[in-house]
Amino acid sequence: MQPLTKTNLADTAIAAIRSEIVSKRWDIGEKLPNETTLSAMLSVSRGTIREAVRVLASQGFLETRQGSGTYVLSTTDASTPLSMARRASLRDQFEARCALDVEAARLAALRQTPDIIVELRRLLERRGNFEGGDKAAFVERDLAFHKAVIAASGNRAMVDIYDFFAASIAETIEATLGAEIPEPDMQAHADIIDAIATGEPASADAAVRRFMAPILGALDRKILS
Amino acid sequence: MQPLTKTNLADTAIAAIRSEIVSKRWDIGEKLPNETTLSAMLSVSRGTIREAVRVLASQGFLETRQGSGTYVLSTTDASTPLSMARRASLRDQFEARCALDVEAARLAALRQTPDIIVELRRLLERRGNFEGGDKAAFVERDLAFHKAVIAASGNRAMVDIYDFFAASIAETIEATLGAEIPEPDMQAHADIIDAIATGEPASADAAVRRFMAPILGALDRKILS
DNA sequence: CTCATTAAATCATCAGATGACTTTATGAAT
DNA sequence: ATTCATAAAGTCATCTGATGATTTAATGAG
Numbered sequence: 001m002q003p004l005t006k007t008n009l010a011d012t013a014i015a016a017i018r019s020e021i022v023s024k025r026w027d028i029g030e031k032l033p034n035e036t037t038l039s040a041m042l043s044v045s046r047g048t049i050r051e052a053v054r055v056l057a058s059q060g061f062l063e064t065r066q067g068s069g070t071y072v073l074s075t076t077d078a079s080t081p082l083s084m085a086r087r088a089s090l091r092d093q094f095e096a097r098c099a100l101d102v103e104a105a106r107l108a109a110l111r112q113t114p115d116i117i118v119e120l121r122r123l124l125e126r127r128g129n130f131e132g133g134d135k136a137a138f139v140e141r142d143l144a145f146h147k148a149v150i151a152a153s154g155n156r157a158m159v160d161i162y163d164f165f166a167a168s169i170a171e172t173i174e175a176t177l178g179a180e181i182p183e184p185d186m187q188a189h190a191d192i193i194d195a196i197a198t199g200e201p202a203s204a205d206a207a208v209r210r211f212m213a214p215i216l217g218a219l220d221r222k223i224l225s
Numbered sequence: 226m227q228p229l230t231k232t233n234l235a236d237t238a239i240a241a242i243r244s245e246i247v248s249k250r251w252d253i254g255e256k257l258p259n260e261t262t263l264s265a266m267l268s269v270s271r272g273t274i275r276e277a278v279r280v281l282a283s284q285g286f287l288e289t290r291q292g293s294g295t296y297v298l299s300t301t302d303a304s305t306p307l308s309m310a311r312r313a314s315l316r317d318q319f320e321a322r323c324a325l326d327v328e329a330a331r332l333a334a335l336r337q338t339p340d341i342i343v344e345l346r347r348l349l350e351r352r353g354n355f356e357g358g359d360k361a362a363f364v365e366r367d368l369a370f371h372k373a374v375i376a377a378s379g380n381r382a383m384v385d386i387y388d389f390f391a392a393s394i395a396e397t398i399e400a401t402l403g404a405e406i407p408e409p410d411m412q413a414h415a416d417i418i419d420a421i422a423t424g425e426p427a428s429a430d431a432a433v434r435r436f437m438a439p440i441l442g443a444l445d446r447k448i449l450s
Numbered sequence: 451c452t453c454a455t456t457a458a459a460t461c462a463t464c465a466g467a468t469g470a471c472t473t474t475a476t477g478a479a480t
Numbered sequence: 481a482t483t484c485a486t487a488a489a490g491t492c493a494t495c496t497g498a499t500g501a502t503t504t505a506a507t508g509a510g
Contacts, residue, residue, distance in 0.1 A: 008291075008493070010279060034460055045495045047272055050462085054235060054276045055283045066233075066461045067503030089381070096382040099328030100321075107320060156314070157321040161386060233462065259491055270464045275492085291492045292471030 013052035105204035238277035330429035
C-alpha cells in the first residue's frame with residue numbers, strides 16, 4: 001500500500017493489474033488472460049497472481065468464474081457498497097428493495113402525519129409518468145418518491161440502507177425502462193400513499209406487495225426463459 | 226440458481242478469520258497464529274490462507290510482516306460506508322433487521338430444501354442458550370444462525386446488507402444480553418425454522434414478526450420511559 | 451439441425467521446497 | 481554483569497508441480 005520502499009510482488013501485481021483495468025485494457029465483461037499467462041506476463045508465480053486477483057475481486061474490480069476465467073466487473077474505483085450491490089442480480093436487488101419498502105410502509109402507516117401524506121402526494125405528482133424524453137430525470141423523480149416513503153418510516157437505518165442501494169437501483173431502473181419489466185402506474189403508487197394514510201400497517205404492507213409483485217413476476221419469468 | 230451453496234474455501238476463510246478478528250479473539254497489535262497453524266485450524270492449504278490474509282490486509286484488518294508474523298491492525302470494519310447506521314437508534318436497527326429477516330424468511334420458505342432446513346437446525350442447536358460464560362462466543366453463534374436464515378433466502382443483496390450490519394448487530398445483541406431486552410428463547414427460534422419448512426411465506430413472515438415483537442415492544446417502552 | 455457426449459480450457463486447491471527477513475538465543479569479549 | 485556480534489529458529493514471500501472441479505467448446509450420432 002503506502003510503503004513504497006518495501007515492495008512485495010503481490011502488491012506490485014495488484015497495482016499492475018488494476019492499472020491495466022482502469023486504463024481499459026480490458027473492457028467491462030471482458031476476460032483477462034488466464035492465470036498462467038498473467039504470471040508469465042508479470043514474471044511472478046501463479047500463486048502470487050491468485051493473491052492479487054483475489055484482492056481485486058474483493059474490491060469489486062474482478063470476478064473469477066471457475067472453469068471459465070477472470071472477468072472485469074468495473075473499471076472505476078467503485079466504493080464497496082456499489083460494487084457489492086452490482087454483483088447481486090436484478091431480482092435480488094428488487095427483493096431487497098421490497099423488504100425495505102414493505103417494512104418502511106408499515107412503519108410509515110404507524111407514524112404518519114397529515115404533513116407527510118401531503119408531501120408524498122406532492123412528490124408523486126412531480127414524478128408523473130414516463131413519456132419518453134429524459135430517462136435519467138424521470139428515474140431521479142421516481143427514486144425521490146420511493147426514498148420519501150422510506151423516510152416516512154422515520155427509520156434512519158433504513159434510509160441509510162436505501163441510500164446505499166440507490167445508485168445501483170437507479171442504474172438498473174434506467175436500464176430496464178421500456179424493457180420487459182413492467183413499470184407500476186400512477187394508481188399503484190397512489191395506493192401506497194392511501195394505505196399509509198389509513199394508519200394500518202397491514203394495508204400498507206399489502207399495497208407495497210401489490211406494487212412489487214408484477215416486477216418480481218416479470219423478473220422470474222425472465223430468469224426461467 | 227443457488228449461488229450461496231457454491232462458496233469457495235478462500236472466502237470462507239476470509240469470513241472465518243474476520244469473524245474472529247471482530248469478535249476480538251486477538252486484540253489490536255496481537256499476532257495471529259502462523260500460516261501453517263491457521264491452515265491446520267481451518268483445514269485449508271497454506272496458499273488459501275495466504276489469499277484470505279492478503280484480502281483482509283487490503284481491507285485494513287491485518288498487516289503481515291515478513292519474518293515476524295501477521296498482526297491485527299483493526300477490529301472494526303475500517304471501510305464501513307454504513308457506519309452511519311451505527312448512529313441509528315437501537316430501535317431503528319432492530320426495525321431494519323426485522324425488514325430483512327421477514328423478507329428473507331418469506332423467500333427462504335419459497336426456496337427451502339431439506340438440506341437447508343437440516344443446516345438451520347444444526348446451527349440453532351449449536352447456538353444453544355446463553356447461560357453465562359463467554360458473551361462474544363454466544364453472540365457469534367447467535368449471529369451465525371440469523372445469517373444462515375438470511376442466506377437461506379438465496380438473495381445475495383440481502384446477505385451483503387446483513388454483512389454490513391453484522392458488526393453493529395453483534396453489538397446490539399451483546400448489549401441486550403441480560404439487559405431489560407427479552408432474549409427470544411429456543412422455541413421462538415425453532416418456530417422460524419418450522420415456518421420456513423412449511424414452505425408458506427406468510428407463516429415464515431408471521432414467525433419472524435412474533436420473534437421480533439417482544440424486542441421491539443421492550444424498546445418502545447424503554448424509549449417512552 | 452438437435453442434443454448428448456467428449457475434450458479442452460480454466461480456476462480452486464493442495465503439497466512441498468527454497469529464499470528472505472525478523473526475532474530470539476548464544477556466548478565470547480570487555 | 482553488560483555489550484554485542486553471531487548463530488539459530490521462526491515466519492512470511494515466493495516458486496514449482498500436480499490434481500480436482502467446473503465451465504465451455506468441439507464432436508458426432510440420430
